[in-house]
Amino acid sequence: MGQHVHSTAIVHPLAKVANDVKIGPFSIIHENVVIPSGCEIGAYCEIGIKTTLGDGTPLVFGENTTIRSHSVFYESSSFGAGLVTGHRVTVRENTKAGRNLQIGTLGDIQGDCVIGDFVRFHSNVHIGKMSVIGNFVWIFPYVVLTNDPHPPSNVLKGVTVGNYAVIATMSVILPGVKIGEGALIAAHSSLKSDAEPNMLYMGSPAEKVCSTNKIRLQDGTRRPAYPWTTHFSRGYPEDVVSMWGNEHGE
Amino acid sequence: MGQHVHSTAIVHPLAKVANDVKIGPFSIIHENVVIPSGCEIGAYCEIGIKTTLGDGTPLVFGENTTIRSHSVFYESSSFGAGLVTGHRVTVRENTKAGRNLQIGTLGDIQGDCVIGDFVRFHSNVHIGKMSVIGNFVWIFPYVVLTNDPHPPSNVLKGVTVGNYAVIATMSVILPGVKIGEGALIAAHSSLKSDAEPNMLYMGSPAEKVCSTNKIRLQDGTRRPAYPWTTHFSRGYPEDVVSMWGNEHGE
Amino acid sequence: MGQHVHSTAIVHPLAKVANDVKIGPFSIIHENVVIPSGCEIGAYCEIGIKTTLGDGTPLVFGENTTIRSHSVFYESSSFGAGLVTGHRVTVRENTKAGRNLQIGTLGDIQGDCVIGDFVRFHSNVHIGKMSVIGNFVWIFPYVVLTNDPHPPSNVLKGVTVGNYAVIATMSVILPGVKIGEGALIAAHSSLKSDAEPNMLYMGSPAEKVCSTNKIRLQDGTRRPAYPWTTHFSRGYPEDVVSMWGNEHGE
Numbered sequence: 001m002g003q004h005v006h007s008t009a010i011v012h013p014l015a016k017v018a019n020d021v022k023i024g025p026f027s028i029i030h031e032n033v034v035i036p037s038g039c040e041i042g043a044y045c046e047i048g049i050k051t052t053l054g055d056g057t058p059l060v061f062g063e064n065t066t067i068r069s070h071s072v073f074y075e076s077s078s079f080g081a082g083l084v085t086g087h088r089v090t091v092r093e094n095t096k097a098g099r100n101l102q103i104g105t106l107g108d109i110q111g112d113c114v115i116g117d118f119v120r121f122h123s124n125v126h127i128g129k130m131s132v133i134g135n136f137v138w139i140f141p142y143v144v145l146t147n148d149p150h151p152p153s154n155v156l157k158g159v160t161v162g163n164y165a166v167i168a169t170m171s172v173i174l175p176g177v178k179i180g181e182g183a184l185i186a187a188h189s190s191l192k193s194d195a196e197p198n199m200l201y202m203g204s205p206a207e208k209v210c211s212t213n214k215i216r217l218q219d220g221t222r223r224p225a226y227p228w229t230t231h232f233s234r235g236y237p238e239d240v241v242s243m244w245g246n247e248h249g250e
Numbered sequence: 251m252g253q254h255v256h257s258t259a260i261v262h263p264l265a266k267v268a269n270d271v272k273i274g275p276f277s278i279i280h281e282n283v284v285i286p287s288g289c290e291i292g293a294y295c296e297i298g299i300k301t302t303l304g305d306g307t308p309l310v311f312g313e314n315t316t317i318r319s320h321s322v323f324y325e326s327s328s329f330g331a332g333l334v335t336g337h338r339v340t341v342r343e344n345t346k347a348g349r350n351l352q353i354g355t356l357g358d359i360q361g362d363c364v365i366g367d368f369v370r371f372h373s374n375v376h377i378g379k380m381s382v383i384g385n386f387v388w389i390f391p392y393v394v395l396t397n398d399p400h401p402p403s404n405v406l407k408g409v410t411v412g413n414y415a416v417i418a419t420m421s422v423i424l425p426g427v428k429i430g431e432g433a434l435i436a437a438h439s440s441l442k443s444d445a446e447p448n449m450l451y452m453g454s455p456a457e458k459v460c461s462t463n464k465i466r467l468q469d470g471t472r473r474p475a476y477p478w479t480t481h482f483s484r485g486y487p488e489d490v491v492s493m494w495g496n497e498h499g500e
Numbered sequence: 501m502g503q504h505v506h507s508t509a510i511v512h513p514l515a516k517v518a519n520d521v522k523i524g525p526f527s528i529i530h531e532n533v534v535i536p537s538g539c540e541i542g543a544y545c546e547i548g549i550k551t552t553l554g555d556g557t558p559l560v561f562g563e564n565t566t567i568r569s570h571s572v573f574y575e576s577s578s579f580g581a582g583l584v585t586g587h588r589v590t591v592r593e594n595t596k597a598g599r600n601l602q603i604g605t606l607g608d609i610q611g612d613c614v615i616g617d618f619v620r621f622h623s624n625v626h627i628g629k630m631s632v633i634g635n636f637v638w639i640f641p642y643v644v645l646t647n648d649p650h651p652p653s654n655v656l657k658g659v660t661v662g663n664y665a666v667i668a669t670m671s672v673i674l675p676g677v678k679i680g681e682g683a684l685i686a687a688h689s690s691l692k693s694d695a696e697p698n699m700l701y702m703g704s705p706a707e708k709v710c711s712t713n714k715i716r717l718q719d720g721t722r723r724p725a726y727p728w729t730t731h732f733s734r735g736y737p738e739d740v741v742s743m744w745g746n747e748h749g750e
Contacts (some may be wrong), residue, residue, distance in 0.1 A: 008510075010258075010275055015632045018596050026276050026544075028293060043528060043546055044276075044294055044570070046319050068571055068631055069546050070294075070320055070588070072337050087572050088320070089589055090337055090355050105608055108355055108373050108391075120652070123608050123626060126373060126391050138652050141608075141644050143627050144391050144419050145438060147593060149468045150475035151418055152370070152388050152482050157468070168651055169644050170672050171439045171590050172420050188672045188690035188704055190438040195556070204438055204454055204704055225650035239734050260525055276526050278543060294526075294544055296569050320544070320570055322587050323541045336582050338570070340587055340605050358605055358623050358641075376623060376641050394641050394669050394688060394713075400725035401668055402620070402732050406716070422670050422688045440688040454688055454704055 006043075011145065017060075020231060024069065032075045034060040042069035042087075049074045053111070054093035062099060086123060098135065102235075106121065113158070132157025136179070136229075137161050142170040149175040162197065164227060171206075182227055184212045198226070256293075265298065266308075274319065279464065282308040282325045290339075293321035296428060301322045303361070304343035308461070312349060336373060348385065352485075363408065372419075380408025384431070386479075387411050392420040399425040412447065414477060421456075432477055434462045448476070514550065517621065524569065530573045534560040542569035542587075549574045553611070553711050554580040554593035562599060574611065586623060598635065602735075613658070618736060630658025634681070637731075650677040659706075664727060665717075671706075682727055684712045698726070 004022040005011055011023065012031040022040040023029065025078055029041070030048035040049060054076025062081030071089040071215045080099030089103050092111030101115060104123035113127055116135035121127070125139045128147040139145075145159040149173070156178030161167070165179045168187040180197030190204035192221065200209045212226035224229065228243040251444035254272040255261055261273065263282040272290040273279065279291070282297035286326065291297060295317055298309045304326025312331030315324070321339040330349030339353045342361030351365060352374035363377055366385035371377070375389050384409040389395075396411040407426030411417070415429045418437040429435065430447030440454035450459040479494040504522040504683070505511055510722065511523065522540040530548035531576050539548060547643040548559045552600065554576025562581035567573070571589040580599030585588045589603050592611030594644035601615060604623035606637055613627055616635035621627070628647040639645075645659040657676030663669070668687040680697030700709040710725035723731065729744040 007510075008258075025528055026294075028275055044526075044544055046293055047572065069572060070338075070544070072319060083475070088338060088570075088588060106356065123610075124374075124624075140646075140651055142392065142420075142642065146390075148316075148420050150465055150478070151390060151416055152478055153467065153469075153475065154482060154484070155469050157469065166651055168679070169640075169646050170420070174437060187674060215650055217653065217655065219653075219655050225653065228650070228652055232309075232654060234652075236652070258508075259636070276544075278525055295571070296543055320588075322569060337587060356606065360623075392584060392642065392670075394638075396669050400715055400728070400735075401666055402728055403717065403719075403725065405717065405719050420670070424687060441607075451635060 012048075030054075030075070032058045034058050036061065038064035039067075040065070041067045042071070044070045045071050051075060051093050057071045068105075077111070080117065096191070099147050100237075104138075104141070108222075116163070118240065120191045128158065131161070132158060133161045134163035135164070136164045138166045138228075140167060140169045140187070143167050143173070145173050164212075164229065165195075166228065182212065184215075184226060262298075279457060280325070281464070282306075284310040286311065286313045288314035289317075289349075290315070291317045292321070294320045296322050301325060301343050323372065327361070328482065348483075350487075354391070366413070368490065370485075380406045381411070383411045384413035384415070386414045388416045390417060390419040393417050393423070394421075395423045414479065415445075417479065425468050432464075434476060456462065462486050467471070512548075530575070532556075532558040534558050536561065536563045538564035539567075540565070540573070544570045546572050551575060552592050559560075568605075577611070580617065600735075600737075604641070611635060616663070618740065620662045620735075628658065630656045631661070632658060633661045634663035635667070636664045638728075639664045640669045640687070642668060643673070645673050647675050649735070653661050664729065665695075666728065680713065684715075 002037040006025045008025045009023045011029040014027045014031045016034045018037040027045040039061045040204045050075050057076045057078040059075045060078040060086035060106045065083040068087045073091045074093040077095040079097045086105030089107045091109040094112045097115035098117035103121045106124040109127045110129045113131040119137045119193045122140045126139050126144040128145045129148050131145045133224035147156045147158050159173045160178040162181035164182045167185045168177040171185050171189040174192045179195045182198040183195040183201045186202035189206040190210050191206045200208050213224045216222045217225045234243040256275045258275045259273045259277045261279040264281045266277045266284045268287040273291035277295040283298035293407045293480045301324050307326045309325045310328040312477040315333040317416045318337045322421040323341045324343040326343040327345035329347045332350040335353045336355030337479040339427035341359040345361045347365035348367035350368045355373045356374040360379045362379040363381040365383045369387045371389045373391045376394040380397050381395045397406045397408050410428040414432045417435045421435050424442045428444045430446040433445040434450045436452035441456045445451050452459050456465045466472045467475045480486045492498040507617040508525045509523045514531045515529045516534045518537040524543035527545040528654040533548035549596045553585045556574045558576045560578040565583040568587045569660050573591045574593040576593040577595035579597045583704045585603045586605030588605045591609040596611045596616035598617035603621045606624040609627045610629045612629040613631040615633045619637045621639045623641045628645045631645045647656045659673045660678040662681035663743040664682045667685045671685050671689040674692045678693045682698040683695040684700045686702035689706040691706045702709050712726045715725040716722045717725045732743040
């Protein structure tokens with residue numbers, strides 16, 4: 001056991017934990033996990049819970065992962081490098097995520113889903129089973145991606161979210177809906193049919209309003225606010241930002 | 251103390267805990283609780299918190315209860331056999347629930363409420379005080395049952411939900427509203443007046459749309475999706491399902 | 501260390517903790533905190549998490565604070581006397597709050613915000629950065645105060661909430677919106693522009709409906725329900741209530 005494991009933590013002897021991994025007080029690391037170099041697990045986390053709903057494969061974190069306190073991960077999920085979570089995150093089995101995913105406090109990832117690279121979930125999002133999420137997607141607080149067209153049933157139709165799409169606060173995406181690349185779903189919307197790329201949808205039920213490039217930055221410049229990659233770059237690696245040709249970003 | 255109590259758990263010597271009960275690491279069992287045979291309490295749970303808002307009776311679980319990690323229960327509530335919770339559930343005093351209740355992750359049951367048999371709460375539901383919920387009810391993520399008609403006040407009018415009713419994701423049920431047996435409240439609705447049995451309500455404010463039996467299953471058969479008991483039986487005991495005459499269920 | 505600190509709690513030797521403070525099992529008190537007399541910290545709390553986003557000042561509680569289990573506070577926030585929280589509350593850095601704040605279970609205070617005296621957050625509210633909240637404000641479950649007018653961006657426009665205002669369940673307040681003193685935002689609303697004092701707003705998008713004094717108490721008297729200070733006084737000190745001239749309050 002590495003010197004960074006707190007004395008009160010409970011780490012299964014067969015868990016694959018790199019020597020430099022920090023594990024906080026009172027955390028539990030189960031047997032079927034892989035935690036590589038540079039990772040940090042906060043206090044009161046339970047990592048690698050066994051389940052019959054997984055495929056038996058381990059929970060695999062990438063390097064330099066940060067899991068904040070009171071979080072829970074099941075086995076049979078995998079993440080690229082640089083996962084960062086808030087507090088009290090739940091991630092169920094069969095979640096396959098790319099690199100540098102961020103999951104805010106209270107996020108509830110139901111499993112059986114695919115998540116791309118550089119995705120950002122703000123606090124308290126709910127990602128239903130069978131969701132397929134592209135790269136550079138942003139999902140804001142209290143958004144729910146649903147999956148059952150006539151609940152309760154055995155028919156699960158996941159939501160698909162294209163690259164660079166943005167779903168604003170407290171919107172519900174109905175089962176099977178596909179959101180096109182760069183689309184913006186305004187706050188408190190209820191999206192019942194597919195959203196075209198780079199278009200703004202708003203309302204309950206949500207309707208198409210205009211192209212996202214009509215929205216102006218409220219920073220005094222009145223440049224277009226979308227694509228957001230033209231002005232926002234916080235937290236992305238330099239090679240990614242330079243690919244965007246971001247001249248104005250933070 | 252049974253052999254299944256983790257060495258780090260703190261169990262009050264006067265708590266009534268059956269010999270075969272499993273209690274996870276770092277959990278706390280207070281004095282005024284009854285945990286019978288076949289129960290399992292996860293890690294970081296606090297069970298039986300004392301409160302002046304209860305009637306002094308113990309927290310009583312039924313047999314074969316499963317409480318997942320980081321959950322909190324107060325004293326003076328009772329549950330039938332087979333309660334299953336997700337993670338981080340909160341259940342306040344004076345909750346009286348029947349058998350085989352399921353409460354998803356982050357569920358917040360405010361107490362002073364009555365819940366029937368075989369009720370299903372998905373993740374992150376909020377059940378206000380004075381709610382009365384029938385049997386076989388389904389409540390989906392981020393639904394709130396409210397109770398104060400002019401907040402803040404001392405007037406509490408709970409919501410009543412009939413047997414087999416379904417409330418879909420992120421709907422708000424306004425104070426004192428009665429939902430009839432088998433009614434369906436669509437996602438992201440705001441229900442301000444009573445819902446008739448077996449009818450679909452949708453919108454904000456919600457309006458009556460049609461009979462639920464007009465909704466077709468999206469499984470290729472186009473059979474009616476409601477009553478849902480004709481095609482969905484996962485998790486219910488055989489004697490219940492056979493009572494429904496369910497020929498097509500999972 | 502005081503005699504009320506549970507033997508399993510981890511308290512940094514440099515933390516300023518008064519002798520009579522109660523600290524529950526498995527809680528963690530970091531170095532940069534001030535916890536004065538009369539305070540009580542529940543189980544599984546992590547208090548005073550270090551962050552580079554704060555100004556280096558300590559987390560300072562007032563006297564007679566009660567923090568319930570599984571809660572998390574960062575350094576560089578301060579609170580007046582009598583803070584009470586539910587379970588699993590998160591409070592980030594640079595939160596400045598007055599006396600007798602209540603934060604319900606699952607509340608998520610994002611930091612960089614100002615909160616007045618006697619404010620009440622019910623369960624599961626989300627207070628975005630840059631929010632400015634007056635005195636005697638009520639915010640009900642699943643309300644979100646947002647701040648980014650075109651997410652994601654570096655432009656943060658916080659919500660301002662006037663004294664005695666009430667935001668009912670599951671409403672979203674859009675960035676930069678100002679809510680006037682005594683205004684009422686009905687449940688499940690989406691408020692996109694400023695709300696005048698003592699007026700009711702409802703809907704998505706919310707529209708002005710009428711003066712709040714048109715709303716009648718449903719307690720048999722049909723007296724006006726607003727200002728709510730005429731009939732509701734639970735939990736406020738006597739000198740405050742007498743200031744209101746509350747003749748009918750509980």
